[in-house]
Amino acid sequence: MTAHSKKESLIKIENMSLVYGKKDKKIPALEDIDLEINRGEFICVLGPSGCGKSTLLRAIAGYLKPTLGKCLMQGNEIDGPDWHRGVIFQSPTLYPWMTVNDNVEFGPKMRGLPKDKIKEIRKYFLDEVKLSGFGNKYTFELSGGMKQRVALARVLANYPQVVLMDEPFGALDALTRDDMQNLIRDIWEENNTTIFFITHDVDEALSLATRVIVLSKRPGKIIKEFKVDFTNKIFKSGTKDVIYQDDYFEVKNEILDIINSQIEK
Amino acid sequence: MALKNNEEPKKERGKNPTKWADKLVNRNDDTDKKSKTEKVLTILTWSSIFILWFVITKLGIFTPTLLPGPIRVWKAFLHILENGYNSVPIWVHLGASLKRLFVALFFAIFTAVPLGLLSGYFKKVEAVIDSVIEFYRPLPPLAYYTLLVLWFGIDDLSKQVLLFLAAFAPIYIACVSSVRQLNQDFVLSAESLGATQKNIFFKIVLPASMPEIFTGIRTAFGVAYTTLVSAEMVAATSGIGWMVLDASNFLKSEVIFVGIIIMGITGVIIDTGLRFLEKNIIFWKGHV
Numbered sequence: 001m002t003a004h005s006k007k008e009s010l011i012k013i014e015n016m017s018l019v020y021g022k023k024d025k026k027i028p029a030l031e032d033i034d035l036e037i038n039r040g041e042f043i044c045v046l047g048p049s050g051c052g053k054s055t056l057l058r059a060i061a062g063y064l065k066p067t068l069g070k071c072l073m074q075g076n077e078i079d080g081p082d083w084h085r086g087v088i089f090q091s092p093t094l095y096p097w098m099t100v101n102d103n104v105e106f107g108p109k110m111r112g113l114p115k116d117k118i119k120e121i122r123k124y125f126l127d128e129v130k131l132s133g134f135g136n137k138y139t140f141e142l143s144g145g146m147k148q149r150v151a152l153a154r155v156l157a158n159y160p161q162v163v164l165m166d167e168p169f170g171a172l173d174a175l176t177r178d179d180m181q182n183l184i185r186d187i188w189e190e191n192n193t194t195i196f197f198i199t200h201d202v203d204e205a206l207s208l209a210t211r212v213i214v215l216s217k218r219p220g221k222i223i224k225e226f227k228v229d230f231t232n233k234i235f236k237s238g239t240k241d242v243i244y245q246d247d248y249f250e251v252k253n254e255i256l257d258i259i260n261s262q263i264e265k
Numbered sequence: 266m267a268l269k270n271n272e273e274p275k276k277e278r279g280k281n282p283t284k285w286a287d288k289l290v291n292r293n294d295d296t297d298k299k300s301k302t303e304k305v306l307t308i309l310t311w312s313s314i315f316i317l318w319f320v321i322t323k324l325g326i327f328t329p330t331l332l333p334g335p336i337r338v339w340k341a342f343l344h345i346l347e348n349g350y351n352s353v354p355i356w357v358h359l360g361a362s363l364k365r366l367f368v369a370l371f372f373a374i375f376t377a378v379p380l381g382l383l384s385g386y387f388k389k390v391e392a393v394i395d396s397v398i399e400f401y402r403p404l405p406p407l408a409y410y411t412l413l414v415l416w417f418g419i420d421d422l423s424k425q426v427l428l429f430l431a432a433f434a435p436i437y438i439a440c441v442s443s444v445r446q447l448n449q450d451f452v453l454s455a456e457s458l459g460a461t462q463k464n465i466f467f468k469i470v471l472p473a474s475m476p477e478i479f480t481g482i483r484t485a486f487g488v489a490y491t492t493l494v495s496a497e498m499v500a501a502t503s504g505i506g507w508m509v510l511d512a513s514n515f516l517k518s519e520v521i522f523v524g525i526i527i528m529g530i531t532g533v534i535i536d537t538g539l540r541f542l543e544k545n546i547i548f549w550k551g552h553v
Contacts, residue, residue, distance in 0.1 A: 063453055083459030093454040096549035097472040106468075107458035140552035158458060 009074075010161055010194055011037035011060060016069035017219075018055055028219035029055040033069070035213070035222065037162060042188055042195045042231060044205035046255060047215030048262045053198045056220065057166050060196065061087045073161070083107060086155030088165040092147040094139040100126070100150050101135040107158035125153040128187055145176035149183065156187070165197045169204070181208060189235050202255050206230055207243060214255055217262040224258060226251055333519040338526075341519035350508050350520065359527065362504040365421055366486075366493050369428030373485060377433045378478060381440020382470060391441065402434040406492045407499060414500055424496050431492040432485035439481025443474035476550045479543045486539060490532055505531075 018030040029052040037043060045053050058064045059071055062081040071078045073085070081087075086107075094103050101122060108118040126132045129149035139147055148168055155163055165184075169177045185208055188195055199205050205212050212226040228251060233242045242248055315335060321327070322334030329337060345355050384391040401409075410427050417423035447470060455469045497506025505524055512520035543550075 061453075061457060081453065081456035083457065085457060087454060087457040089450050089454065091450070093448065093450040095451065095469065095472070096552040097475075097547075106455070106460075110455075110458055110460040110464055138549060138552075140549060154458065 008039040009036050010039050011035075011196075012070075012072040012075075013060070014070045014072070016059065016066045016071055018052070018059055018064060019067040030059070030066075031219040031221050033220070033222060037194060037196060039161075039194050040192055042197065042208055042210045043213060044197045044199055044209035044211070045213045045215060046199065046202060046205050046259065047220060048217050048259055049200060051215045051217050051262070052220030053215060054166055056215075057087075057164050057196065057198055060162075061085055061164050083111060083158045084161045086158055086160035086163045088148070088151050088155055088163065088168045090167045090170050092139075092144075092151040094147055094150055094154070096138065096140050098139070099135065100131065100137050100139060100142070103139060103150055104135075104153045104157050106154060111158070121157050122153075125156050128156070128191075129153045129183065143176075145172055145180060148172065148180060152184070152187070156191070156193070162194045162196055165195065167198050167200065170200070177204075184208065185231055185235055189232075202252055202259075203243065205255075206248065206252060207234060207240065212251075212255065214258050223262075226255065330516055330518050333522055338519045338522040341517075342523045342526075345520065345523060351511070353503065355508075355527075358503055358505050358508050359531065361421075362493060362497065362506065363531070365424045365428060365504070366489055368421075369425045369489055370432050370482075370486060372425075373429050373432035373436055373489075374482060377436035377481075377485075378440055381437040381478075381481075382444055382466075382474060384437070385441040385444025385447075386466070386470070394437075395441075398434055398437055401430065402438075406431045407495055410496055410499060419500050419502075424493065424501070427496055428489045428493055432489040435484040435488055436478070436481040439477045439484070440474060443477030444470060446477075447473055475547050476543075479539070479547060483536065483539050483543075486535060487532075490535075494528060 013033050013035040016030060016033040017028070020027040020029055033056065045056065047053050055064065059066055060078065062078045062085065073082075078085075095106070098106070104122045104126060105118050108121055113121075122135070123132065126135055129152055131146060131149055131153065134142065134146070139150060142150065151168075168184075169180050172180060181204060184195070187193060197205075197208060206228060208231050209228060210231060212228060213222055214224045214226075215221065216223050230242050230248060234240055319335050322329070322332055322337075326332075333341070349355055350358060380390070380394060384394055406427055409430075410423070413423040413427050417426055451469050451473055452465055455465050460468065493504075494506035494509075497504040498510040501507040501510075505528055509521050509524035509528075512518075512524065
C-alpha cells in the first residue's frame with residue numbers, strides 16, 4: 001500500500017481520439033482523451049452505455065490503434081497486445097479444451113518460463129483466487145464466478161504491469177459480484193497491482209477505485225475525475241460501512257447527476 | 266439438472282479428468298442419449314420393414330428376380346461369405362473399397378485442414394484457393410471421373426484421386442468457416458497473455474476449430490462413400506460397388522441386396538466410429 005503514494009507513470013494517453021470506420025461512415029468513439037495511469041492505482045471508468053469505455057480499454061490493450069494522439073506505456077508507444085497488459089473480458093475467455101491448471105499456466109508457458117516456476121506461479125494464483133483444488137477441472141465444469149476467478153488468475157500469472165478489466169463482473173449475480181469485488185480488492189492490495197476497471201455500476205466503482213473517471217456520451221470525453229479512498233477504508237475495516245456515510249453519497253450523487261445529464265440529452 | 270446431480274460425486278473423486286468416463290459424462294450429447302421409447306420406435310421401424318419385405322415376397326406379387334425374399338438374400342449372403350463373389354472373398358471386395366476410401370480421406374484431411382485454416386486466416390491464401398474449390402465443388406464427381414481414369418488409369422489411383430477431390434471440399438469449407446466464426450476474444454486474450462502467432466494457431470485456432478473440422482470430416486466421409494460406390498460402378502474390377510454392378514449384369518438380385526445392405530451397414534459403422542472419436546476428442550464441444 002505504501003506504493004500507492006509514490007507516483008510512477010505506467011500508461012500515458014495523450015490527446016487520443018479514436019474513430020471507427022472509413023471515409024463515409026465515420027463513427028467517432030473517443031475524443032481528446034488525456035489520462036495517466038500510475039503504478040498501484042485502481043482506476044474505474046464510468047459512463048453511459050455506448051460511450052466508448054470498452055474502446056478506451058481496447059486501445060490501451062493494443063487491440064485498437066488511436067486515430068489521433070498517442071497511447072504510451074512507460075514511454076513507448078503501444079503497438080499491439082502484450083503480456084505486460086493483462087486483459088479480462090466481460091465473459092471469461094477461458095479455453096474449454098484446457099483444464100483450469102493449463103489455462104492459468106498458459107501465459108507463463110507462452111513466455112517460456114521454467115517448469116517448476118510455472119507450477120509455483122499457478123499454485124500461488126489459484127490459491128489467491130481461492131480455487132486450489134479445482135486445477136484438474138475443465139472450465140465448463142465451473143460456475144460463472146469461478147470462471148471469472150480463473151480468468152483473473154490466468155492474467156495475474158504473467159505479473160502484468162496493468163490489469164485491464166472490461167465489466168468483468170457484469171454477468172454475475174449480485175452475491176457473487178460482491179464476493180468478486182472483495183476478492184479483487186484483496187488481490188490488488190496484497191500484490192500492489194495496477195488495475196484499470198470498466199463498469200457501469202457506480203457503487204462498484206466507488207467501493208473499488210482510488211480514482212473514478214467519468215466519460216461523456218459518445219464520442220467519449222473525460223468529464224470529471226474523482227479521487228476517492230473508500231476502497232482502502234473498506235479493506236482496513238473489513239466492512240462496507242463507509243458506503244453509508246454522507247461523503248460517499250455526495251460523490252455518488254454527483255457522479256449519477258453527470259451520467260444522467262449525458263443520457264437525457 | 267439431473268445430470269448435474271449425478272456428476273457431483275464423480276467430480277469429488279475424479280482427480281483425473283482425462284479419464285474416458287468423465288469425458289463421457291461431461292460431453293453434451295444429443296444424438297446418443299436416446300430414451301427407451303425412441304429406441305423401441307427405431308427397432309419397430311426396422312421390424313416392420315422386414316415384415317413388409319417378408320410378406321410381399323411371400324405373397325409372390327413380384328418375381329424373386331425383381332424382389333428376392335429375406336431368406337434368399339440371407340442364403341446368398343452366407344454363400345458369398347463362404348465362397349466369395351466370383352471366387353474372390355467378400356473381405357477382399359470390402360477391403361478394396363475401404364482402402365480407396367481411407368487413403369483418400371487421409372490425404373484429404375491432411376491437406377484440407379491446413380489449407381482451410383490458412384484460408385480462413387489469410388485472405389490472400391483464400392483468394393488463391395477458394396475460387397477453384399467453388400468451381401469444382403458443385404460438379405458431380407462422376408463428371409470428371411472419366412478424365413481421371415484417362416490420366417491415372419483404371420486402378421486404385423484414379424479412384425483415390427476422385428475420392429480425395431470429393432472429400433477435400435467439405436473439409437476445406439468447414440475449416441474456413443470455423444476460423445471465420447472463431448471467437449475473436451480467444452485470439453485477443455491469447456495475444457495479451459504473450460502467445461506468438463504460431464502458438465495462437467496451434468494452441469487456440471486449431472483446437473477451437475476442431476468441432477467444425479470434425480463435422481466437415483463426417484460430411485466428407487459421406488460424400489466420398491457415395492462417390493466411391495458410384496465410381497466402382499462406372500469402372501472397376503473389384504470393390505463392393507463393382508460387385509453390385511456385376512451382379513446386376515447377371516440379374517443376381519439377391520447379390521445386389523447383399524451388396525447394398527453391406528454398404529449401408531459399413532457406412533453406419535464408420536459414422537458411428539467417427540462420432541465416437543468426436544465425442545472423446547472434442548469432449549468440450551458446446552462449451553465454447
